Amino acid sequence: MKEVLGDIERWRAGGHRVAIARVVGVDGSGPRDPGATMVVNDAGEVAGSVSGGCVEGAVVTEALAVLSGEKPRGIVSFGYSDDEAFAVGLTCGGTVHLFVEPLDW
Amino acid sequence: MVSDPGEAGGGTGTPVFDALQEALRADRPVALATVVDGPGVGAKLLVRPGEATLGTLGHPDLDRVVARDAQAELDAGLTATRRYGPHGEAREETVRVFIESFAPSPRLIIFGAVDFTGALAKAGKLLGYRVTVCDARAVFATVARFPMADEIANDWPDRYLAKVGDELGPRDAVCVLTHDAKFDIPAIVAALGTEVGYLGAMGSRRTHAARVARLRDAGVDDAGLARVMAPIGLDIGSRTPEEAAIAICAEIIAVRTGRTGAASLRDGTGPIHVAIPEPRRNSR
Structure with a gap:
């Protein structure tokens, strides 16, 4: 979280809305521990990371959907066992659970 | 510990985040609890040692139990998801709370x-x-x-x-x-x-x-x-x-x-x- 505070501040000062995705659980081998944070603004800009680069693209899509109200805030999982996530692909073979929410708290 | 859900956020509309940011920038210990599954998804409780908690997870008893657990996690430098009942019951699993602890830098x-x-x-x-x-x-x-x-x-x-x-x-x-x-x-x-x-x-x-x-x-x-x-x-x-x-x-x-x-x-x-x-x- 610390490493993205500057980006959040800059984006909000520029009038952007921000979504936060945090790793809240990892099954098996995962590249980042719970607490790893990625932030996305409503222009699609990104800071931070939640994996070794494997799922970040999909997280942007989820974050923008949450920001636009298409999807409610909640847990999104990516991993080896999940068909859709398999296409995204965690190369390490684990499953990562993210909590994606708008920064409105 | 007194809960203060109404602390003003300086007009930014994000009082919990603002307090979290302040603690992180000052390198003070702080823990952020978030309901990630169950009733009240997204609800927040900020736990700062020696200060009042900020926000609420939806029930004062749940807040009290989570604040206690968050303090323990903070002491141990742990970050984890825990399960509770809607009023903080230990043996129930209706509410899943992600407790992220931010210890000061080593x-x-x-x-x-x-x-x-x-x-x-x-x-x-x-x-x-x-x-x-x-x-x-x-x-x-x-x-x-x-x-x-x-x-x-x-x-x-x-x-x-x-x-x-x-x-x-x-x-x-x-x-x-x-x-x-x-x-x-x-x-x-x-x-x-x-x-x-x-x-x-x-x-x-x-x-x-x-x-x-x-x-x-x-x-x-x-x-x-x-x-x-x-x-x-x-x-x-x-x-x-x-x-x-x-x-x-x-x-x-x-x-x-x-x-x-x-x-x-x-x-x-x-x-x-x-x-x-x-x-x-x-x-x-």
């Missing part, structure tokens, strides 16, 4: 403002340490020479540790780079009196052999000597200050994680600085 204290110090201070910052450079010689330990350090202390190592030693714990590291007996014997002796997780000392094998004798004279026993990683760093054949900084930081990580398979210079016998391998010659 400390890296470097004794000796020498040519290796800047590189080690930089590498320490990269790893998230709060870095102190301590040297009694005010001419050498300056902000201009070590702008990356969080703190410059112009003090004798043992006097400095007498001030801050009580705050050091298993996550912290002390590196003695002085390799001058006048400074490093009191520094090591004082560091051994703390709970610091990593203690390394620079110097050749010969320097360290002489140092061991002096440390014994100063009353350090086998258990104390076993805590001293010297010659400092992993045996990766480092040559430059930057490479030595990587070797030292890698050893700090290995000691913290208990990975004994990593080859420390201390446990070997060969030269510390190897010559650059020459192209293979024909055998004679």
Whole structure:
């Protein structure tokens, strides 16, 4: 979280809305521990990371959907066992659970 | 602890985040609890030691139980998801709460403002340490020479540790780079009196052999000597200050994680600085 505070501040000062995705659980081998944070603004800009680069693209899509109200805030999982996530692909073979929410708290 | 869900957020509309940001920037301990599944998904409770909690997870009893657990996680430096009943019941699983604890940065204290110090201070910052450079010689330990350090202390190592030693714990590291007996014997002796997780000392094998004798004279026993990683760093054949900084930081990580398979210079016998391998010659 610390490493993205500057980006959040800059984006909000520029009038952007921000979504936060945090790793809240990892099954098996995962590249980042719970607490790893990625932030996305409503222009699609990104800071931070939640994996070794494997799922970040999909997280942007989820974050923008949450920001636009298409999807409610909640847990999104990516991993080896999940068909859709398999296409995204965690190369390490684990499953990562993210909590994606708008920064409105 | 009193809950205060109504603390004004300075007009930003994000009072919990603002308070979290303030604590993180000030490097104060703080824990953020979020309902990630169950009723009230997204609800927040911010737990700050010695201060009122901020926000609510939906019920005062749940807030109370989670605040207690968050404090325990903060003390242990843990981040985890826990399950509760809607009123904080321990044996129920309706509400899943992600408790993220933000402990203050671990400390890296470097004794000796020498040519290796800047590189080690930089590498320490990269790893998230709060870095102190301590040297009694005010001419050498300056902000201009070590702008990356969080703190410059112009003090004798043992006097400095007498001030801050009580705050050091298993996550912290002390590196003695002085390799001058006048400074490093009191520094090591004082560091051994703390709970610091990593203690390394620079110097050749010969320097360290002489140092061991002096440390014994100063009353350090086998258990104390076993805590001293010297010659400092992993045996990766480092040559430059930057490479030595990587070797030292890698050893700090290995000691913290208990990975004994990593080859420390201390446990070997060969030269510390190897010559650059020459192209293979024909055998004679």
